[in-house]
Amino acid sequence: MTVISATSLDLTFQTNDGPVHALKDVNLEIGKGEFVSFIGPSGCGKTTFLRCIAGLEAPTGGEISVNGMTPDEARKARAYGYVFQAAGLYPWRTIGGNIRLPLEIMGFTKAEQAERVAKTLEMVDLAGFEKKYPWQLSGGMQQRASIARALAFDADILLMDEPFGALDEIVRDHLNEQLLALWARTEKTIGFVTHSIPEAVYLSTKIVVMSPRPGRITDVIDSTLPKERPLDIRDSPEFIEIAHRVRDGLRAGHIDE
Amino acid sequence: MKGSVGPIVVILAALIALWYAAAVPMNVKEVLTQAERDGAVVQPASAAERRDAGRWALVFGNLEHLGATWSSERSRLPAPHQVVMELWDSTWVEETTGRRGIVRSGSFSNRSLVYHGGVTLGATALGFVIGALAGVLLAVGIVYSRVMDMSVMPWAIISQTIPIVALAPMMIVVLYSVGLPGLFAKAVISAYLSFFPVVVGMVKGLRAPDHMQLDLMRTYNASKSDTFWKLRLPASVPYLFASLKIGIAASLVGAIVGELPVQRGGLGARMLGGSYYGQTEQIWAALFVAALMAALLVWFIGWLERRTLNAMGVPS
Known part of the structure; x- marks a missing residue:
């Protein structure tokens, strides 16, 4: 069942230096109970997209629905919990x-x-x-x-904007493990913005690779990892292969410029 | 606290020494006039010459008469112990032994600084409460309404550029003539001076929450009143207390200035009365009471601040 759906979503900020295309032609479906990571360099629109889902940012074109409503209606219906970068x-x-x-x-x-x-x-x-x-x-x-x-x-949806970005590696590993356990327990749909490839691969059922100028999706990777994920799964060939594909996607986005 | 007593004592001693030293040249002319009247020989002998002579020349020409500069009845700058004696006389002595003192008459004497300090304190407190409330309300309006932000703030700033000593007499005259009791007339001036720092501090405080904290409230679909009571107001508390400290000191100044034009009691009236009749000790004594009151008022706000912040979980 689709919980979040975006069709040819555009968002252009008008700034003093001219328009900035934060999001361009973004298409994405997120099903119930999925754990979706958004990864990409700064300015690729991953946080902006999350904020669009939350109704904190208004898209300038295209369609987006959350639980079958507009994001603003969903926000008013308190459909999601939002975790910011800082506590x-x-x-x-x-x-x-x-x-x-x-x-x-x-x-x-x-x-x-x-x-x-x-x-x-x-x-x-x-x-x-x-x-x-x-x-x-x-x-x-x-x-x-x-x-x-x-x-x-x-709320059924949990949106997280680089929640562990400011924490050290060891704490981050521990929290990642706890987050997976929590997700398994609550069966929530999670949207998770991150900078870290290992974090994205370890956590997600679906990894959305994005690139900047204009902010867009360059690859969507469905994870083949099992739902049960001990920390040492990060040494498995499967994990390394997915991480590889994410890295390729990120690199492709850069060559485009 | 322990290590700070020494430096404080040193500074205080230096200030008192400087004061005593300054009293000598300040009072030398009056002292020499008195000495001449009493039949002593002073240099130069004629009053006209002394009038044109420099103070320091008089000091060094009449070393034997200088002792009186610290005990003169009509000194320009009374010595510290004279001010202390005046303070003592016009508080404890007046109230305990004076005909109108509280011991004999049952109410504070209108010649004592206890009474006059009380008059000023009442006007200060009332003016401060009015000013602080007005300041907070204006700040809320400014933060929530763009129209008020554009229209009120410039006037608030202009209001503070007019010297209060120029404005106060007019306000007092107008307020008295419409039959407002003196306490309120003075409180209005107090409030006029104290609302401004509260507005400025409170506007800054209410705008202190950052984008993230406001976005968080939006994700909860919080109402404006929830955002105000649960986020903006608590976030503004440290700013509020900082400006209340300035505000209460300004209130005291306002009350004293409000007491200058009308001789109806209060420290301001004592100061102006003292200057009319050349009673410099009276002026200084009133000044010291005012300074002490200001210190106590600011300390009181600081105490409230500590209590409030402690209750809000700030480590002390």
């Missing part, structure tokens, strides 16, 4: 308070808020940190809390 937790709220934020806004009852906060904290392995303030947590823990915040209201 962006409110320093004046505890971890629990931060996760409660969307629940308060969406009008959940107090009892339900407490129950969901406890549940999502456990999901991201932060049980016991509810009463701590963000400054008392490490960067990796803060990002996990921000994922919990996006999961708290249990």
